[in-house]
Every structure is written in C-alpha cells, then in structure tokens.
Amino acid sequence: MFFEILQLILQPHVLFAIFIAELFGVFIGAMPGLTATMATALIVPFTYFMDPLAGISMIIAMTAVAIFAGDIPAVLLKIPGTPASAAQTLDAYQLGRSKPVETLSTDLVCSALGGIVGSLILIFTSPILAEFAVNFSTVEYFWLTLWGLSMAIVISAEQPIKGVLGVIIGFLIATIGIEPVYGYVRFTFGRVELLSGISFIPAMIGLFAIPELLKQISKPHEKYLVQLLRGGKTYEMISTALKKFKTTVARSSLIGTFIGALPGAGADIAAWVSYGVAKRVSKKPEEFGKGTIEGVIAATSANNAALSGAWIPLLVFGIPGDSITAIALGALMAHGLRPGPMLFQRHGTLVSAMFAVFILANLLMLLIGYLAIRLSSNILRIPRNVLVPLIAVFCVIGSYAVNNSLFDVWSMLVLGILGYFMERLGIPIPSVVLAIILGPMVEFNFITTLMKSDLNPIIFVSRPVAAGLAFLTIFTWVLPFIRTKKLRIKGSES
Amino acid sequence: MVLSLGISKTMSLVIVVLLVAVVAGGIYYYSAVTAPPQYPSKPITFIVSWSAGGGTDRTARMIAALLENMSGWKTVVENRVGGGGTVGHLAMATASPDGYTVGIITFELSTFEWMGLANVSYKNFKPVLLYNRDPAAVIVRADAPWKDVIELTNYIKANPGKLKASGTAKGGVWDIGRIGWLKTAGVDPEALPWVPSTGAAPCLQELIAGGIDICTCSLPEAGPLIEAGKVKALAVMADERNPAFPDVPTLKEKGINWAFGTWRGVAVPKDTPDHIVKTLHDAIKKVIDSPQWKDFMSKNGFGMAYLPSSEFAKFLENDYKVVGELLKAAGYVK
Numbered sequence: 001m002f003f004e005i006l007q008l009i010l011q012p013h014v015l016f017a018i019f020i021a022e023l024f025g026v027f028i029g030a031m032p033g034l035t036a037t038m039a040t041a042l043i044v045p046f047t048y049f050m051d052p053l054a055g056i057s058m059i060i061a062m063t064a065v066a067i068f069a070g071d072i073p074a075v076l077l078k079i080p081g082t083p084a085s086a087a088q089t090l091d092a093y094q095l096g097r098s099k100p101v102e103t104l105s106t107d108l109v110c111s112a113l114g115g116i117v118g119s120l121i122l123i124f125t126s127p128i129l130a131e132f133a134v135n136f137s138t139v140e141y142f143w144l145t146l147w148g149l150s151m152a153i154v155i156s157a158e159q160p161i162k163g164v165l166g167v168i169i170g171f172l173i174a175t176i177g178i179e180p181v182y183g184y185v186r187f188t189f190g191r192v193e194l195l196s197g198i199s200f201i202p203a204m205i206g207l208f209a210i211p212e213l214l215k216q217i218s219k220p221h222e223k224y225l226v227q228l229l230r231g232g233k234t235y236e237m238i239s240t241a242l243k244k245f246k247t248t249v250a251r252s253s254l255i256g257t258f259i260g261a262l263p264g265a266g267a268d269i270a271a272w273v274s275y276g277v278a279k280r281v282s283k284k285p286e287e288f289g290k291g292t293i294e295g296v297i298a299a300t301s302a303n304n305a306a307l308s309g310a311w312i313p314l315l316v317f318g319i320p321g322d323s324i325t326a327i328a329l330g331a332l333m334a335h336g337l338r339p340g341p342m343l344f345q346r347h348g349t350l351v352s353a354m355f356a357v358f359i360l361a362n363l364l365m366l367l368i369g370y371l372a373i374r375l376s377s378n379i380l381r382i383p384r385n386v387l388v389p390l391i392a393v394f395c396v397i398g399s400y401a402v403n404n405s406l407f408d409v410w411s412m413l414v415l416g417i418l419g420y421f422m423e424r425l426g427i428p429i430p431s432v433v434l435a436i437i438l439g440p441m442v443e444f445n446f447i448t449t450l451m452k453s454d455l456n457p458i459i460f461v462s463r464p465v466a467a468g469l470a471f472l473t474i475f476t477w478v479l480p481f482i483r484t485k486k487l488r489i490k491g492s493e494s
Numbered sequence: 495m496v497l498s499l500g501i502s503k504t505m506s507l508v509i510v511v512l513l514v515a516v517v518a519g520g521i522y523y524y525s526a527v528t529a530p531p532q533y534p535s536k537p538i539t540f541i542v543s544w545s546a547g548g549g550t551d552r553t554a555r556m557i558a559a560l561l562e563n564m565s566g567w568k569t570v571v572e573n574r575v576g577g578g579g580t581v582g583h584l585a586m587a588t589a590s591p592d593g594y595t596v597g598i599i600t601f602e603l604s605t606f607e608w609m610g611l612a613n614v615s616y617k618n619f620k621p622v623l624l625y626n627r628d629p630a631a632v633i634v635r636a637d638a639p640w641k642d643v644i645e646l647t648n649y650i651k652a653n654p655g656k657l658k659a660s661g662t663a664k665g666g667v668w669d670i671g672r673i674g675w676l677k678t679a680g681v682d683p684e685a686l687p688w689v690p691s692t693g694a695a696p697c698l699q700e701l702i703a704g705g706i707d708i709c710t711c712s713l714p715e716a717g718p719l720i721e722a723g724k725v726k727a728l729a730v731m732a733d734e735r736n737p738a739f740p741d742v743p744t745l746k747e748k749g750i751n752w753a754f755g756t757w758r759g760v761a762v763p764k765d766t767p768d769h770i771v772k773t774l775h776d777a778i779k780k781v782i783d784s785p786q787w788k789d790f791m792s793k794n795g796f797g798m799a800y801l802p803s804s805e806f807a808k809f810l811e812n813d814y815k816v817v818g819e820l821l822k823a824a825g826y827v828k
Contacts, residue, residue: 019516048546134724137705178578181690183609183664183826192584192612195577335547342695345718403545403575444692451689452658452705 001352008053008353009360017054018361019368021062026372028062029069030379031387032079033212036066036267037323037430041204042391044331045398052335053353059328060354061361067267067303068111068369071296072376075104076226084267084306087275088299094291101373102237106293107300108369109238110249112362114301117253118260118308119358122315129316130341136317138452139459142445143469145438148319150476152264152434158426160480166427170435173198173415180440181447193407200330200436202399202412207433208323209395210416211423216388224380241293248278248294249301256302260309264434266322267303267310274302308358315339315351319438323430326437334402534593534773537568541589541597543582546573549796550758553626554598556790557760560781567777578602580612587618591763593770596622601667601756604810604817608827609665616810619761622774624806625782626791627799628712629732629755630661630671631742635701636726643729643748646708647679654685659708660697663690665826667756668697668710671731673820675710675745678752683824701725712755713739714795731755736797754816757799759806775803 008014021043028039040059047055070081074089075096085092095103136144153163176187177197188194242249252274259270278298279288288295310321311328318339320326332339337347344351372379399412419429453459461467540558544550551573558569574582579602586597599619606612632643640646650657661668669690673683686708691697694711701709702724709716709725713736719725720739727742731754735744745752760778762771781787782800791798801809821827 016516052547134699135703137700137703139705140703180663180692192577192581195580195611196575199576334545336549336552338693338695340695340699342699345722346695404572405574405576405581444690448689448691449705451687454655 001349004349005353005356008349009057009356011054013050014054014057014357017050017058018061018357018364021058022065022361022364022368025062025065026069026368027379027382029066029081030072030372030376031382032073032077032081033216034391035082035208035212036063036070036084037327038208038212039063039066040324040327041201041208042394042398044201044204044327045401047331048334048402052332052337053350053357055331055335056328056354057357057361059324059331060357061364063307063324064111064115064304064361065365065368065372067307068108068300068365069372071107071111071300072104072372073224073380075100075107076376076380077224082268084271084303085299086268087271087303088296090289091291091293091295095293095296097291099237102234103293103296104373104376105234105370106238106241107296108366108373109242110297110301111304111369112366113249114253114256115304115308115362115365116359117250117301118257118305119355119362121254121257121305122308122312122358123355126312126316127344129312130344133316134341136341136465137463138445138449139463139466140469141317142442142449142460143466143473144317144319145441145445147469147473147476148263148313149435149438149442150473151262152431152438154476154479155262155265155269162425162427163431166422166429166431167435167439169418169422169427170432171439173203173432174436174439180444181451191407193405198411198415199399199403199405199408201327201334201402202408203415203436204327204330204433205395205399206412206415207419207429209391210413211420211429213388213392213395214416214420215423216384221384226377226380241297245294245297248297251281252278252298252301253305256305257309257312259302260306261312261321263313263319263321263438264430265306266324266430267306270306270309271299271303275299304362311358315343316341319441320434323433326433329437534567536594537570538593539570539572539595541582541586541595542571542573543575543579543586543598543600543602544573545575549794550598550600552794553758553791553796556787557598557625557778557781560784560786561777564780564784565777578611580606580614583614584612586761587614587763589763591765591767593762593766593774595763596774597761597763598758599761600758601813604813605665605821607814608818608821610827616807616814618764619810620764620766620771621803621806621810622760622762622771623778623782623803624757624759624799624801624809625778626758626796627755628714628757628797629730629736629753630668630675630710631713631716631730632675632728632745633698633701633709633711633716633720633725634707634728635704636723638707638726640728642743643745643750646728647676647681647750650676650686651681654682655687657686657707658689658705659686659710660689660691660700660706661694661710662697663692664688665821665824666690667754668694669824670817670820671710671754672708673824674752674754674816675731675750677820677823678745679750698725712797713742714797717795738792755797757809757813759801771803 028034047058067084070085073079073081074085075092078093080086080089153160176194178185178195255274256270259265259273275295275298279285310325313319313321314325320329396409399409461470540554542551542554555571558571561567561569574585583603589595607615659672669688676683689706694715697709700706729745730742731745733753
C-alpha cells in the first residue's frame with residue numbers, strides 16, 4: 001500500500017503538475033486582487049485533461065502556495081495579496097520594514113507547518129468520519145446541506161440579509177435544467193444547451209475572475225516598486241520564533257483546520273479568528289497591529305491549515321467547506337469521482353495518494369516559497385496591462401475547453417457581469433457559489449426523503465443523527481439574533 | 495534585470511537553468527511522438543456525449559489511444575457534453591458521413607425519443623460495434639432476510655409499496671431494469687416504488703444507511719461493498735453469470751426471463767459508406783481484442799462485450815423497443 005502510493009505520487013507528470021501549480025500559485029497569490037479561488041477556477045478546465053491525481057494535486061498545491069504568497073505584498077506593500085492575508089497585513093508590514101526576508105521566511109515556515117497540521121488532521125479524521133457517514137441517509141444529508149447553506153449566510157456576510165440574497169440568486173441559477181427527481185425541464189427557454197443546467201466551471205470562472213478583471217480595468221495603473229531583498233539572519237529568526245511561539249502555531253493550526261472544515265468559512269475567516277484568539281491569550285496583546293511576529297504566525301498558520309480542513313467535509317460528505325473546494329468538487333465529479341463515504345471504499349488508493357500530495361505540496365512550498373521571496377521584487381513588477389488581458393484570454397479558453405461549447409463562454413461572461421454588480425452591492429459571491437452547489441442537494445434530498453416516507457414529514461426527525469442536525473441548523477438560524485458582540489468579518493473569498 | 499535580484503548572478507543563472515530544464519522536461523514528457531498517418535488520410539474525431547474523465551470518456555480515450563498505437567491512425571476525442579447526453583448524440587448523428595466523425599453511443603440513445611428530450615435514436619446511426627455491457631443486478635443489504643430473488647419478488651408482491659428501490663434518475667437505466675424485472679415476474683412495478691438517485695454510488699450508500707431496500711445498479715459498481723460484506727447481490731439481469739461474481743445467479747436461472755443493462759458502442763451517421771464502417775470495425779475489433787484493453791476494462795470495472803455491426807443493429811432496435819414499452823408502462827413517456 002505504502003509503496004503503491006509513493007509510486008503514484010512520484011510519477012513524473014504528477015510531480016511536474018505540482019511544480020507548475022506552485023509556480024502559478026506564487027504569481028496569483030502575490031498579485032493583489034487575484035485570489036486563490038479565482039486561480040482554482042482558471043486551472044480546473046486544464047485538469048480535465050489530466051489523470052485525476054495530477055489534476056487534484058494541481059489544485060491542492062496551487063492553493064497552498066497562493067495563500068502563502070498573499071503575504072508577500074502584505075509585507076512589502078501593506079496590501080494583502082489575497083483576502084486570507086488581510087488579518088496579518090499590519091503586523092507583517094511593520095515587521096517587514098526592517099527585516100523583510102526574515103519575516104517572510106518565518107511566515108513561510110509557519111504556513112507550511114499550518115498546512116501540514118491541517119493535512120494530518122484531514123488524513124486521520126476523514127476516514128473515521130467517512131466510516132460514520134456511511135450510515136447517513138437523505139434525511140441526514142438534507143439537514144447537513146441546509147446547515148451548510150445557513151452557515152454560509154451567517155458567517156460570511158457582513159449583513160446576513162445580503163447573504164440570503166446571494167443564496168437565493170444561487171438557487172435560481174441552479175434551478176435551470178432538468179430537475180433531478182421527476183425530470184421536469186425548468187427555465188431552459190427551449191435551449192438544448194441549458195438542459196443540463198448552467199455549466200458549473202464556466203460559472204465559477206465568470207463569478208470569480210470577471211468581476212476582478214473589470215475592477216482592475218477601472219483602477220488607475222499602479223506600479224509596485226519594491227526594493228530588492230537581501231537575506232539576513234533568516235535561520236535565527238525562524239528558530240527563535242518557532243521556539244517561542246510553538247503553542248501559537250499548534251493552536252492556530254487547530255483553529256484554522258476546524259474553521260476551514262465548517263461549511264461556508266474559508267482561509268480568510270480562519271486567519272481573522274486565529275489572530276483574534278492569539279491577541280486575547282497573548283502576554284503582549286498591546287503589540288498586535290504594531291508589528292508582532294506572534295500575530296503573523298497565528299494568522300498565517302491558520303489560513304493554510306484551513307485550506308486542508310476545507311477538504312474534510314468535501315471528501316467525507318461531498319459538501320465543500322469553502323469556495324475553493326466547491327470548485328474542486330466540480331473537478332472531482334468530472335473525473336467520475338463522487339466525494340462521499342463511497343469514495344473511500346471505491347478509490348481508497350487514490351484518496352491516500354491525494355493525502356500524500358497534501359504533505360508533499362506543503363513541503364515543496366518551502367522551496368518554491370523561498371524562491372518567491374527572493375524574487376518577489378520581480379514578481380510584483382509584472383505589468384498589469386499584460387496580466388489582465390492574459391487572464392481574460394484564459395477565462396475564455398477555460399470556459400470553452402470544459403465542454404467544447406461556445407454557449408459556456410457566454411454563460412461565463414453573463415455570470416461575470418452579474419458577479420460584478422453583486423460584488424458592488426455587497427452580495428457575497430461565495431454564498432452564491434455554495435447555493436449553486438448545495439441548493440440542488442437540499443432540494444433533491446428533501447423530495448426523495450418525503451418519497452421514502454410516503455410524504456410523512458415526521459421522517460425528518462425520526463433518526464437521532466437527523467434530529468441532532470435539525471437542532472444544529474435551527475440553532476444556526478437564531479444565532480445572528482442572540483449574538484451580542486458582532487464579529488466584524490469581511491467577505492469569505494479566499 | 496538579473497542584476498536587480500537580491501541574489502548573486504551565478505545563483506540566479508542556476509535557478510533559471512533549473513527552471514528551464516524542468517519545464518522543458520515536462521513538455522517533452524507530455525508530447526508523445528506519433529507515427530505519420532497512412533490510412534485514413536486525416537485525423538478521426540470521436541465524439542463523446544459525456545464529460546471528460548467519466549466512464550464513457552475513459553473508454554473512448556482508450557480506444558483512441560490504442561488505435562493510434564495499433565493502426566497508426568490519428569485520433570481526437572471531443573466531449574460534447576450537455577442535455578443529458580442529447581447534445582453529443584445529436585452532433586454525431588448530424589456529422590458528415592465520411593467516417594471522420596465517429597460517435598461513442600450509449601444506452602441513453604434508446605431513451606431520448608421516448609422521454610421527449612431530443613429527436614435522435616438508433617435510426618440515425620449505422621452501428622460499428624458494441625464494446626461494453628453492464629447488466630443490472632438486484633442488490634440488497636447483507637443482513638436482508640430474503641434468501642433469493644424469488645423470495646424477494648414474492649415479498650414485494652405480497653407487500654406492495656413497503657420496499658423502496660433506487661439506482662438512477664426516474665426512467666434511467668437501472669429504473670427500467672426494475673420495471674422489466676417486476677413486469678416479467680408478473681408483479682405490478684408500482685409495488686416497488688422508485689426513489690430517484692443521482693447515481694449508483696449514492697444509491698448504494700442509501701441502501702447501507704437504511705434509506706432504501708433494493709438497489710438495481712451493476713455488479714462492478716457494487717463490487718467493493720459486496721467484498722466488504724455490506725451488501726449482497728441476489729441476481730443479475732444478464733444472459734449468463736458474470737465471471738467476476740460467479741456466485742450471483744441470473745434472473746433467467748431463477749425462471750424470470752429478463753436481461754437488461756447499460757451498454758456502450760461505436761456508431762457513425764447512417765449515410766456512411768459500408769467500406770468505411772468495415773475498416774473502422776476491423777481496427778476497433780483489434781483494439782478490443784488486445785490485452786491492454788482487457789486489462790483497462792477489468793481494472794475499471796467495465797463489462798467487456800462484443801457485437802459486430804449487423805448484430806449491434808438488431809440489438810439497438812430491440813433495446814429501443816423494449817425501453818419504449820417499459821417507459822410507457824411506467825407512465826414516463828411524455
């Protein structure tokens with residue numbers, strides 16, 4: 001078994017895919033405005049033409065590096081590269097003014113540690129959870145998906161009402177096509193292309209990439225001029241920081257993994273929560289925001305841990321934990337791999353190989369990340385008027401490549417413009433995306449459950465786990481009303 | 495530029511050389527060297543109606559790759575996905591009949607007209623060969639009280655509506671398998687209501703979780719769970735037993751004369767000249783006789799089968815008819 005897995009992940013094309021993905025992750029993560037989610041949507045069409053392991057490895061490796069690389073402009077320019085770096089930007093920038101390479105290197109090591117802890121938790125908990133999830137019927141899935149949607153509203157929106165709006169828009173997009181229970185055709189206007197609904201990956205590219213491109217176009221041209229970085233006492237700083245703050249790393253990784261595993265919350269929220277907790281338990285809370293490495297470590301371990309954590313509900317229940325895993329779900333399904341307890345039974349070796357890739361990707365990140373730090377002034381100098389059109393071309397190629405359909409390109413553009421206006425109105429796009437994924441699951445599980453009980457609604461609370469999940473869901477609904485101190489949390493796109 | 499890096503000139507040179515080497519190595523690894531085409535004179539496009547990476551796509555890409563290896567033909571696999579398979583099948587049927595556009599047709603072709611999804615059926619095609627069949631099976635929980643499929647059938651007859659079955663969408667292949675099984679056994683199909691599912695895997699999970707009682711998917715799909723002792727197969731709806739599951743009897747052995755399942759095959763537009771069909775048939779026959787193909791099919795759990803052009807044509811006509819009758823009997827025809 002062990003050698004079989006090694007053989008799988010050491011195939012040259014898998015290693016090459018991981019390597020290329022990490023390089024890509026550096027550029028996307030370091031470029032302010034370009035997010036890991038958007039990059040995932042852009043590379044997924046290419047993963048369709050690889051074997052499943054290489055394709056999934058690309059997503060895992062790319063996102064891990066992009067979330068770290070988001071800290072590079074935070075340190076050098078005081079601009080977070082991705083939303084997941086926002087929590088530590090102030091501290092990282094203050095520290096970076098005197099010791100940029102040391103700060104970024106410590107940040108890199110803690111990111112990798114966070115990612116590895118998160119991966120280990122994923123590796124050890126998900127098979128056990130899957131064993132348990134085998135006993136889940138549509139009743140439990142109904143509540144689980146409904147709870148996921150509720151969390152997406154409660155956690156990710158600054159104003160829950162906008163989250164609700166986002167979910168409703170997502171629902172409407174998802175209703176297009178042949179309805180899965182009775183086979184009714186809904187909202188297709190007689191177009192054959194719409195029979196199987198709006199294609200998911202083109203929709204993701206549209207929603208995550210186009211609004212950002214439109215924003216970039218309308219912004220004045222900025223040049224990021226950064227001093228060249230010289231190495232310092234990097235090793236000393238890393239080792240003292242790790243010695244002094246090892247509990248911070250461990251705690252933040254655990255918090256990050258847990259928050260990542262919650263449906264609807266991703267790396268950015270994990271970073272904020274972990275930063276907040278670190279500040280509360282710190283011996284020197286007054287230094288937070290003024291340049292403490294403790295804050296940087298707390299946030300950066302947590303956001304990378306959250307990436308791995310988000311895969312737990314995806315693999316175990318088929319319910320994505322954040323926007324990145326929502327897109328990964330589309331990629332898995334395209335390869336005929338349906339996440340859920342059966343995945344562990346039917347494709348055990350592939351799942352184990354994927355787990356190995358999580359560790360490998362986080363280790364390789366140390367190398368790629370260090371190169372990125374040393375070359376950061378050059379990366380940040382890539383002109384936007386080259387980058388933006390290049391990404392626009394990728395959007396079109398990617399949307400077309402998935403199904404070889406021009407119709408998908410139009411869907412991508414239409415949803416992109418819709419996404420731009422939703423973003424301007426403050427409607428969280430991650431809520432829309434989760435609703436597109438979870439909406440049909442809620443509907444399908446609701447109707448088939450009722451079919452099984454011959455329309456007796458008691459079935460929804462007839463099994464103990466179902467009743468527990470029902471309670472959890474309703475508790476989530478009342479949460480915003482009983483919450484006294486409002487946590488200020490910004491949108492959950494990572 | 496190089497001077498502006500925070501590292502020495504030699505160091506950056508080493509980095510650049512390493513990067514170039516890795517990228518070039520990778521590109522070399524991906525670009526397979528292919529033999530020049532002899533006959534046919536240009537690349538053949540295989541159209542697949544389902545997503546890249548799915549079961550049908552994987553078999554199509556295997557055929558295409560082995561054709562390149564064994565016959566030196568140049569092939570392209572194109573996924574025309576959408577409309578529950580209608581988009582691709584329509585594209586194959588309306589392609590120019592010159593043998594350069596070849597379709598991978600699947601079971602769903604027998605249902606499109608009946609379900610009112612699209613005006614395309616076997617009549618629009620000239621079949622080349624059938625290469626895969628996966629019969630439906632009757633699968634229950636391992637601790638289920640029924641000794642064999644006859645006991646189960648009698649139980650369903652005596653307790654209409656008590657048990658629930660699942661496997662695909664309504665009117666999907668495994669649903670039609672259920673209707674045919676019960677009708678042939680003289681039981682009203684309504685006595686075993688169908689709960690739609692999005693595929694065999696979620697249906698099997700429902701079965702284990704106790705949400706439903708019977709799953710009528712294929713044996714390879716249930717294989718890992720049969721081995722794990724979580725479910726058992728009472729019967730398979732085939733003409734003969736599956737060699738990988740020798741203990742599972744056929745419905746016919748049990749006196750219920752019914753065989754049904756999903757299939758995949760190769761076909762071209764109906765006006766394609768016969769000599770092209772023959773050339774294609776012979777080349778693909780060689781592919782499906784090869785050890786690589788057999789290894790690939792058994793590793794992926796696809797049932798191997800073969801019908802030559804003429805028999806495949808009869809098979810398609812019959813499948814279309816049977817599916818239509820059962821869909822009508824179940825009230826699905828719109």
